[in-house]
Amino acid sequence: MKKWFYWSIILAFILIMPGCGGSDTLPLVRNDVSGDNLSEQSIKGYISAINAPQILVLEDITKEQLEDFDPNDLSTYHGGAFWIKVKTPDSFKIGQKVEVWTVGPILESYPAQAEAGKVEILEDVD
Secondary structure, rough: OOHHHHHHHHHHHHHHHHHHHOOHHOOOOOOOOOOOEEEOOOEEEEEEEEEOEEEEEEOOOOOHHHOOOOOOOHHHOOOOOOOEEEEOOOHHHOOOOOEEEEEEEOOOOOOEEEEEEEEEEEEEOO
């Protein structure tokens, strides 16, 4: 009878302890290529400025609106704006449509700031 009691205590301990771990240490999405933790949601928009090592990505803007846009005056723009730190800023051009997955925190300034884990060019400039 004592053996059964000890085994039931051990079994209960084994079943309860995994629930005590924090879920904030688990990656949302795993990038199989580099092993970095990519964000689950992506940012889609046009590159409106390049200030190495960052690119300014604007959501909610059309290619036509981008032609008249002044990236030094964000006071008139009310969409999502993100300064994205990239490893190779020279490989990007103003006017490209990109999709960005970030790694790490997104600083909630305006424009927001984040580091790119993966950048995919959706449309190139003519």
